[in-house]
Amino acid sequence: MDDLHDKIAELVLDTIFIVDVHGHINYVSPSCFDLLSYTQQELTGRKMIDLVLLDDRAKTLDESLLVMSGVPRVGFENRYVRADGSVVDIMWSARWSPEHQVRIGVARNVTTVKRQLAMQQAMYEISNAAHTVTELKQLYPKVRRILHSILPTSAFALALHDEQACLALQYQLDFCGDAAVLQAKVGKELCTLAAQSNKVELHGGSKGEPFWLAAPISRADKVFGVIVIRSHAGTVLGQQEAELLSFIAAQLSDAIERHRLHAELIAAATTDELTGLPNRRLFVDRAEAACRAARRHGHHFALLYVDVDRFKAVNDTYGHEAGDELLKQVARRLSKCVREEDTVARLGGDEFVILLPGVHQQASKALQEKIQAAFKEEFVLPTGVHVTRDPSIGLAVYPEDGDDVTALTRAADKRMYANKWHRSMKS
Ligand SMILES: Nc1nc2c(ncn2[C@@H]2O[C@H](COP(=O)(O)OP(=O)(O)OP(=O)(O)O)[C@@H](O)[C@H]2O)c(=O)[nH]1
Structure with missing residues (x-):
């Protein structure tokens, strides 16, 4: 029968945990490797709480007490640190087995779903901000904050072409205190490249270097600016992040164009056409x-x-x-x-x-x-x-x-x- 249970447990995509009254893992099903990148042998006997992300430990302990009091729980979410240091979002279905004196928990990896939801929410917020914020100087930091909520960056900068088509910095924030993202050789070269190719350009990631991502801001295929980010240590930037930055660049392009037209209208309404003086x-x-x-x-x-x-x-x-x-x-x-x-x-x-x-x-x-x-x-x-x-x-x-x-x-x-x-x- 135990053999049959093992076979069933092997087929389940979610991961089954059996944890004793002291919080030690008695059993974990084989899919634990996909979930946490630890083998069954590595996990058996370990204290479950030690795997939980520090910030989520207090609420996880509260939740386990609730389960151990006999209340079956479905839908509790917390985050675990995988063997490679990355973080995984887990949704739990758990109950207490009084006869065996163990907690039985089924863990579902909801990282992708959560990330997609967060991404959708961030895109909605960015689009909303681009359409409602009246001052560009307020829009840029707002967009950075929203982006940071789903993709922590160590630097963010936005530059627009001046009259000589040179990139002139409009806004930047550098958490490493480098002060001028566009002055950094990599940042500058990548921005120039993105402006020339009119494509998102990615750099770095080798030998523990941070990643850089630059997206052109364009209108009718004509580039007039660029947005650049540098990754946080340990964060990988790839295709998904490139698409996100490209989306942000498109939203900013619309917002900048709308502000330009508005400024033109205001100027036309307040300028004497013949002399160019205020009317x-x-x-x-x-x-x-x-x-x-x-x-x-x-x-x-x-x-x-x-x-x-x-x-x-x-x-x-x-x-x-x-x-x-x-x-x-x-x-x-x-x-x-x-x-x-x-x-x-x-x-x-x-x-x-x-x-x-x-x-x-x-x-x-x-x-x-x-x-x-x-x-x-x-x-x-x-x-x-x-x-x-x-x-x-x-x-x-x-x-x-x-x-x-x-x-x-x-x-x-x-x-x-x-x-x-x-x-x-x-x-
Ligand atoms: N060329 C030109 N003429 C204009 C314009 N706007 C108004 N005018 C003319 O400017 C003239 C102004 O009239 P007045 O101020 O009475 O002329 P004035 O000869 O300066 O009279 P005094 O001020 O009494 O010396 C009128 O003939 C208008 O038709 C414009 O944009 N261009």
């Missing part, structure tokens, strides 16, 4: 922000209205194209007069406005003189004709001339017209 909408946004900041901190700021005198005559005499060119040159000259933190915007026609955050009356006066000087030089129009034009300028300062954008723009506009009228009276 009225962006000016109002910035002026409102300046008002809020000035109100909060008790600061001043200034608005300068600039209108080109007798602009219409350029249109009428030399054509609309010449007028357009004049407006572009005015935009460039005004931009040169200000500092980076100032905003020069075109409100429409020949009307420009300059927002000077935190600038006082005195500095604004100096800027007016600078603008007047900039207009002294002749404008050369496409027909080769040279014209000179004067600017009419109107200044309004927060809070003296108004405490909101409407009041301030009205005041600046009024002064600009007064200035124009004044000068026209003189000429």
Whole structure:
């Protein structure tokens, strides 16, 4: 009969354990080698708990007490360390045999199923993040964290092509403290290779070296970036991981493209097409922000209205194209007069406005003189004709001339017209 039991036990794909009251293995079926890579002889007599992954030992001891109290259990899961050091996920069906004073347990290897489920979950989370996270700078670390939950890595980096098609680092995390994954010879070469081949590239693994995996980020077969990971010690990277990284690269490609289109739309909606300057909408946004900041901190700021005198005559005499060119040159000259933190915007026609955050009356006066000087030089129009034009300028300062954008723009506009009228009276 025992012989028959052995034959049956040999056929069972799961592994049968019989463990005595002290936790020693009395019997284990032959499939234990597939499960734990230990032979029956190696396992018999060993303490079962010693094979359990350290983190899972406490809950495993609790579970065995429950089984030994007479409660049959199905579905308990824990992890064991195989002879080669890898970890296996096991699902148990166990009961206590009072007459024999042993626990009988049937162990099923659920590593693959669990990994597939975790992989599916991670892919879903990555795809979800790629579609919902509004800032790319937040998306990259989030993707890394999700990837790390199923595939622990010792380094992760993402680089995108700059204008010269060189890989410019966008995000990286290196647990070994190497600081620059892309500066490491292997990482750099593998990224370049993946960008050139437009394929996932794998390196390493020999003589205990870590593995490196780089996947191109591309759109319509054109590579514009690369994502690279370095394995944790003892972790093997292969085909499955290559497919996962490729999936991540595709998700990132979609997200980056969507952000680019969004940025383009925003730029189009806030830029004056002719001059490339901020348009009225962006000016109002910035002026409102300046008002809020000035109100909060008790600061001043200034608005300068600039209108080109007798602009219409350029249109009428030399054509609309010449007028357009004049407006572009005015935009460039005004931009040169200000500092980076100032905003020069075109409100429409020949009307420009300059927002000077935190600038006082005195500095604004100096800027007016600078603008007047900039207009002294002749404008050369496409027909080769040279014209000179004067600017009419109107200044309004927060809070003296108004405490909101409407009041301030009205005041600046009024002064600009007064200035124009004044000068026209003189000429
Ligand atoms: N070329 C060109 N002309 C434009 C554009 N937008 C508006 N204009 C014209 O610019 C002119 C602006 O009119 P005004 O400001 O009254 O002309 P002005 O000759 O400067 O008048 P003053 O400011 O009183 O000196 C109009 O003739 C518009 O048709 C544009 O984008 N390009």
